[in-house]
Amino acid sequence: LQDAASAFRRIETFLDRARSALPSEFHVGTSSGDEPWRAFAGAMDDDLGTPAAVAVLHDTVRLGNKQLTEKDDDGLKVTFAQVHQMLDVLGLSPADPAWGATSRDDAKLTGAIDVLVRGLLEQRAAARAAKDFATADAIRDQIKSAGIEVEDTPDGPRWTIGEGTI
Structure with missing residues (x-):
């Protein structure tokens, strides 16, 4: 359970860092054409293969952290949106009021x-x-x-x- 909490904390940290690095007017859209999203969707379509989907999520976060380091804002926008979409599919979206400020x-x-x-x-x-x-x-x-x-x-x-x- 501690490993899961630590892994989720890494995802949250990436999202916080990306949000700070991206322009304030940037809004998360959808991004279904790129490889990480296709791999994630494929895993979920394969009998709800959440272990494989979570592995893709973590790989995508690693990619996003690399993009942050390299200041690849265009790639970061896509990756940020994909991580949000993946979390939303898994019911873990930080944009969901259940996970954020409650009032x-x-x-x-x-x-x-x-x-x-x-x-x-x-x-x-x-x-x-x-x-x-x-x-x-x-x-x-x-x-x-x-x-x-x-x-x-x-x-x-x-x-x-x-x-x-x-």
Whole structure:
């Protein structure tokens, strides 16, 4: 069960990273002509072959992560849409309200947390730039104690709520 949770977390991480990398006006459409989708649909058509379909999903996420690294925005748009479609077929779509914020208050809370964490990350970056590593470490520890994981990337820090913290 932990492996499944970890695997789903990797999918969520890809979707979050892709959403951040793609233009805000990009909307997920359908993409049925490309190989990953054909392989996924073929697996599902073969007596509902979910193990093979999930393997295609993970391969598609790997492709998307490669496209993110290579800044292949055109390919990423297609891959992002395909991952969304695959998750939707499996009943795991993060766009489904059952998997997302359950109320307007939840969405507001997420936005408020984002503003606060980004503010702390900016303070941490300023402390690091000033070579005040004690302050930078203290800010990092404060963020971590709240159950928030920070990943430093070439495009700046990204944060997520750690597993099992809420």
